[in-house]
Amino acid sequence: MPNIIIDGKKFECRDGIPVLQAALEAGFEVPHYCYHPGLSVVASCRLCLMQTKMPNPRTKELEWSPKLLPSCQTPVKDGMEVRFDSEAVKSNAKHVMEYYLINHPLDCPVCDKAGECYLQDYTEEYGPSTSRMVEEKTKNPKKDIGSHTLLYQDRCVLCTRCVRFAQEVAGTGELAVVNRGNRGEIDVFPGQPLENPLQGNVVDLCPVGALLDKEFLFKQRVWMLKSTPSISPTDSRGNTVLIDHNDERIHRVRPRFNEKVNDWWISDENRFGWHYVHSADRLNLPMTRTNGHFSASRWEDAVNIVRTEISKAAAGNDGSAVAVVLSPMMSCEEAWLLATAVRQLAPKATLAIGWVPIEGQDQKFPKGFVIKAEKCPNRRGIETIMHALGGPGANFDEFLRGCDEGRFKFAFVSGGYPKVWLTSAAADRIGRVPTIVTHDLFASPLDAKAMLRLPSVTFAEREGSFMNCDDLIQPFERALRPLEGCKADGQFFYELAGKNGLFRAPRVREMMAQTLPQFANVFTPRPEPDYAH
Ligand code: SF4
Numbered sequence: 001m002p003n004i005i006i007d008g009k010k011f012e013c014r015d016g017i018p019v020l021q022a023a024l025e026a027g028f029e030v031p032h033y034c035y036h037p038g039l040s041v042v043a044s045c046r047l048c049l050m051q052t053k054m055p056n057p058r059t060k061e062l063e064w065s066p067k068l069l070p071s072c073q074t075p076v077k078d079g080m081e082v083r084f085d086s087e088a089v090k091s092n093a094k095h096v097m098e099y100y101l102i103n104h105p106l107d108c109p110v111c112d113k114a115g116e117c118y119l120q121d122y123t124e125e126y127g128p129s130t131s132r133m134v135e136e137k138t139k140n141p142k143k144d145i146g147s148h149t150l151l152y153q154d155r156c157v158l159c160t161r162c163v164r165f166a167q168e169v170a171g172t173g174e175l176a177v178v179n180r181g182n183r184g185e186i187d188v189f190p191g192q193p194l195e196n197p198l199q200g201n202v203v204d205l206c207p208v209g210a211l212l213d214k215e216f217l218f219k220q221r222v223w224m225l226k227s228t229p230s231i232s233p234t235d236s237r238g239n240t241v242l243i244d245h246n247d248e249r250i251h252r253v254r255p256r257f258n259e260k261v262n263d264w265w266i267s268d269e270n271r272f273g274w275h276y277v278h279s280a281d282r283l284n285l286p287m288t289r290t291n292g293h294f295s296a297s298r299w300e301d302a303v304n305i306v307r308t309e310i311s312k313a314a315a316g317n318d319g320s321a322v323a324v325v326l327s328p329m330m331s332c333e334e335a336w337l338l339a340t341a342v343r344q345l346a347p348k349a350t351l352a353i354g355w356v357p358i359e360g361q362d363q364k365f366p367k368g369f370v371i372k373a374e375k376c377p378n379r380r381g382i383e384t385i386m387h388a389l390g391g392p393g394a395n396f397d398e399f400l401r402g403c404d405e406g407r408f409k410f411a412f413v414s415g416g417y418p419k420v421w422l423t424s425a426a427a428d429r430i431g432r433v434p435t436i437v438t439h440d441l442f443a444s445p446l447d448a449k450a451m452l453r454l455p456s457v458t459f460a461e462r463e464g465s466f467m468n469c470d471d472l473i474q475p476f477e478r479a480l481r482p483l484e485g486c487k488a489d490g491q492f493f494y495e496l497a498g499k500n501g502l503f504r505a506p507r508v509r510e511m512m513a514q515t516l517p518q519f520a521n522v523f524t525p526r527p528e529p530d531y532a533h
């Protein structure tokens with residue numbers, strides 16, 4: 001690994017990376033717009049320039065170069081010495097910022113990017129406090145460039161990150177720079193709006209407030225938001241995200257860097273697929289059936305009802321008359337607690353994996369991003385737990401056949417999908433089981449047959465881990481409190497398993513690791529430096 005000296009301090013850095021990357025990883029704040037580690041290097045913004053020590057051709061002595069070099073385009077070399085903390089480098093940044101501000105509008109108070117805008121930050125650090133510009137500023141109208149995205153061209157610094165993303169990562173190339181000089185602007189081709197399935201990433205990439213998400217527009221000031229690390233449940237890839245929320249409501253979902261899975265990107269499905277969390281149709285009370293009608297029940301009673309019904313169904317047999325459907329929307333910890341709780345009472349209970357939604361084919365993009373056809377986050381986790389616990393296991397079709405054959409007297413059916421998932425035909429088949437408990441987000445055709453209906457919670461209201469399609473186990477945190485009237489699924493299963501106290505996913509993983517050693521070391525992506533986005 002090469003050693004380099006930055007501003008007089010020696011650092012070991014990764015081989016082959018640009019000096020800018022090494023400096024950012026070492027914690028230096030180097031202004032930059034066009035550089036992004038996930039995109040090709042164009043060195044066009046001229047903000048990241050540095051001085052290097054080079055041999056003087058006359059004296060052969062090492063001296064600071066009079067000419068500045070782009071640190072984003074200069075690879076690290078062992079023994080290299082560079083500096084950002086010099087008059088020449090700061091003066092360059094100052095002049096470049098003055099140039100960027102020539103036409104930039106003074107609309108920070110109404111700009112969504114305020115608070116996380118690198119033009120604001122660099123202006124504070126390097127920009128002039130007054131403008132020498134006496135001519136009229138170039139004004140450009142706002143452009144509607146796609147169903148999700150607006151372009152405020154006046155604010156653009158022409159870093160071309162968005163253009164390169166559309167070409168290199170999405171592979172669709174809808175964006176281009178048109179015209180030259182101070183008339184240069186970003187545009188889409190006629191009749192070809194920005195509509196690729198990864199397009200939302202251009203909003204994250206834009207270092208200023210030029211590209212904005214229509215859905216987030218004017219909704220929140222970013223300094224009001226709290227960010228919680230989570231994992232998108234919309235497919236099986238395990239793309240890591242940040243949930244930005246305030247007052248128990250999600251306002252946006254952004255990518256969280258992950259060197260093993262999604263790099264810096266997420267799909268639009270990951271980004272916008274959270275609205276069901278705040279659906280008014282969500283279930284929010286446990287309901288028990290008495291005399292053919294549902295009536296509100298208490299969570300305190302629910303644990304006893306489920307345990308009693310399992311014991312009744314298992315009485316006189318080895319427990320094989322009991323089945324539990326473990327949804328691939330559940331976390332590993334929840335599934336393990338539920339399965340072990342049921343097996344304590346019914347040792348030969350069937351563990352069945354819930355319905356695995358598949359839509360079309362995997363979609364692959366040029367730099368390796370994949371949108372999986374499997375639209376659930378934890379099929380592999382559920383399968384791994386079922387395998388580790390042994391005993392009777394089934395897929396969802398086999399479970400339905402078991403219902404047809406009258407093998408079960410009791411079934412606990414968990415759902416948790418973002419929409420109603422059970423068909424009436426499937427509900428009729430499960431309905432042959434005499435005692436049914438459902439655990440779901442929305443009302444379903446199975447409710448008519450259930451003796452107890454429990455509301456479950458969404459990914460944003462739980463903590464735990466998912467195992468992705470490549471067997472990588474990743475933890476995630478809870479962003480929101482469970483919807484009023486609901487109980488965190490993990491807490492309910494914790495109590496069902498006879499444990500006292502609060503459910504905490506890391507503690508449950510420690511218990512799981514005794515038989516499933518892979519849960520002892522779950523993978524957390526390394527934190528990334530700030531890339532001006
Ligand atoms: S719109 Fe944003 S990302 Fe695109 S070139 Fe302009 S400043 Fe860069």
Ligand code: FES
Binds near residue numbers: 043047072
């Ligand atoms: S020139 Fe280096 S980041 Fe733009």
